[in-house]
Amino acid sequence: MIINTILQKMFMSLPNSIKNILQEDHGIEITNTSTTSGGSINRAYRITAKQGEFFLKYNSSAPADFFEKEAHGLQELKRAGSRLRIPEVIAVSKPNNSTPGFLLMEWIDESRSGDSALFGAELARLHQTRRESFGLDTDNYIGSLYQQNGNYDDWVDFFVEKRIDPQLKLAFDSGKLSSGIQSHWNRLAARLSGMMPACKPSLLHGDLWGGNYLFDESGTAVLIDPAVYYGHPEMDLAFSKMFGGFDRGFYEGYESESLLEPEFTDRVPVYNMYPLLVHVNLFGGHYTSQFQRFIQKF
Numbered sequence: 001m002i003i004n005t006i007l008q009k010m011f012m013s014l015p016n017s018i019k020n021i022l023q024e025d026h027g028i029e030i031t032n033t034s035t036t037s038g039g040s041i042n043r044a045y046r047i048t049a050k051q052g053e054f055f056l057k058y059n060s061s062a063p064a065d066f067f068e069k070e071a072h073g074l075q076e077l078k079r080a081g082s083r084l085r086i087p088e089v090i091a092v093s094k095p096n097n098s099t100p101g102f103l104l105m106e107w108i109d110e111s112r113s114g115d116s117a118l119f120g121a122e123l124a125r126l127h128q129t130r131r132e133s134f135g136l137d138t139d140n141y142i143g144s145l146y147q148q149n150g151n152y153d154d155w156v157d158f159f160v161e162k163r164i165d166p167q168l169k170l171a172f173d174s175g176k177l178s179s180g181i182q183s184h185w186n187r188l189a190a191r192l193s194g195m196m197p198a199c200k201p202s203l204l205h206g207d208l209w210g211g212n213y214l215f216d217e218s219g220t221a222v223l224i225d226p227a228v229y230y231g232h233p234e235m236d237l238a239f240s241k242m243f244g245g246f247d248r249g250f251y252e253g254y255e256s257e258s259l260l261e262p263e264f265t266d267r268v269p270v271y272n273m274y275p276l277l278v279h280v281n282l283f284g285g286h287y288t289s290q291f292q293r294f295i296q297k298f
Helices: 002-012 016-026 066-079 116-126 155-174 179-189 233-240 248-257 264-271 273-283 286-295
Strands: 030-036 043-049 052-059 089-093 101-106 134-136 140-142 145-147 150-152 202-204 213-216 221-223 229-231
Touching (some): 016 030, 016 089, 052 066, 066 101, 116 221, 116 248, 134 155, 145 273, 155 179, 155 229, 179 286, 202 233, 233 248, 264 273, 273 286
Antiparallel strands (some): 089 101, 134 229, 140 145, 213 221
16 A cells, blocks of 8 residues: 555656756746646646646657657647637746656646637637748647647648558558558548648648637637648547537537538538547557548448
């Protein structure tokens, strides 16, 4: 029992090396730390300091630029100027021999409910932030997986070459999927130009499922854990339906600002090939069989 208690405290303790950086480089005088939820990838802490409360997550095995790319994504969303709340980045650090990489942000108190219609409407306004090309000037990550971006003039080319093809290759190389699936994908890829409506490159959250937003104490939607790029706005909407969908008010709010093109529902499984393949590569299991059932229809 004593040994288990000691191990539990060791696991829960924020590394002293991180505490020292926060104190020495950022002047944050910590008075208390406690573990909190931070997803399946990182360890996360609520930090109480003389300067206020903060949220910190760290990862000893993440790529060197992992948290820098997340911070860049949050800042990209914040610059869009929507009324969606984007956590303020306080500090970001690459790993070194003695210290894990970490990201420090403002602490946001979470409410059990909020204004879903306003969330949808503000997401539509976020999607009105546009640029000339699809992609992003830097690559980043979705979950713990590398996400290629680049700059493309054509949405379908981007979707094929920077979203589906890299994930398929990863799944083939790891043995999670059989290369025989390639012929089915080739047939579907040849049809995409006639399936997906034209659009201008819109700023996307990029990983918009139910675990990547919350409502703050005022009921405002807060976006977290982005995988940003400029793409088809229907991608975020499709992603939101990946695990059952958001509530009805969210979609009504979105359409109050931006009407969806006809037959959007029919396109959702095609867009969601991307997050589904991400889950195949991260977790395998039933996600693999789900993807196989879908793609073998073509």
